Amino acid sequence: MSDSASLAAVRLVAIPRLAAAGRWRVEAMRSLCEPMLLWFTAGQGRITVAGATRGYSARTAIFIPAGTMHGFEVGPQSRGTAVFFTRGGPFLLPLQPQHLPVRDPAAQQELSRMLGTIAREIETRPLAWERALMHQAGLLGIWLERQVAQRGAEPQDASRRLVARYTMLLEREFRRGLGVGHFAGELGVTPTHLSRCCRQTCGRPASALLHDRVLFEARRMLAETDLPVHRIAESLGFTSPAYFTRAFGHLTGQSPSAFRRAS
Structure with a gap:
């Protein structure tokens, strides 16, 4: 990818490709440094965002x-x-x-048209394509703003907050x-209460979210660096490489070295 492409206002990736290098890349808890819009056109499943799990279709x-x-x-159908x-x-x-189920066919078509225009700009790169992408990203933002306004603010109970x-x-x-x-x-509650709230919002205890984030x-x-295992263990707060290896093996069924070789 060229420098100009990497600095473009927006980029598109087919959802199945996100998991091409392993389903853990999308299923495990993680965060990204970029805002992301997911537009599902087929399939169904569950998504957890900020500790709240919901279905999508x-x-x-x-x-x-x-x-x-x-x-x-x-x-497989997503x-x-x-x-x-x-x-x-x-x-x-x-x-x-x-989380926006888009029921209006006109809104669905509008979003599909915008994504198609963006894809063509990225693929063909005509004159001023980067500037065009900036405007298209702005239009996507307006589309989102209108969808949110039509749906209205969702109530947030104490557990979800x-x-x-x-x-x-x-x-x-x-x-x-x-x-x-x-x-x-830090949150001013007991561990038991925090885990109870996590189970209510995403069906998992607080410890599972923590372990999942560290494991990702x-x-x-x-998979992506050449850092020695002991350096990775240290960077993630493990008291020893041996403890990290045991914990990783318990959660994945592989040693860190075996996972690295497979990746």
Whole structure:
């Protein structure tokens, strides 16, 4: 990819391709440095955003702000497009995650047309294509704004608010080797209450979200870097490489070295 393409306002990836290098890349809890819009055109599954799990089906648009912890299922029938916005671009996007079943055929067609235009600009790169992408990204932002306004604000109960705060805190501090008790204390609740709320919103205890986030980062570093295993263990807050190897093997069924070779 050229420098100009990498700096374009928006880029598109087919949703099945997101999981091409392993389903863990989309299913495990992680965050991205870019805002992302997922537009599902076929299939169904579950998606967890900021600690809240919901179902998705065809014609569902899901917006995930940068730095928001999330993971989702990509089944064999899942189709659609992931839209990545350049962070800090001159366009307005929602500040909060949005889960939008798009029922209006006109709105569906409008989004499909915009994505098709963006794809053609990226593929053919005509005169001023990068500037055109900037405007197209702005139009996507307007489409999102209108969909959110039509749907109205979704009520957030106390459990969802607490779990969203937990995922934000976890995203900032998961490398420190801290336990759920620390995060619960920071949030002013007991570990038991925090886990109960996590089970209510996503069907998993607080510890599972923490382990999943650390495990994703371990896999990513093993697959994408040449760092020695002991350096990866240290960077993720493990007290020793042996402890990291045991924990990784318990959760994945592979040693870190075997996973790296397979990747």
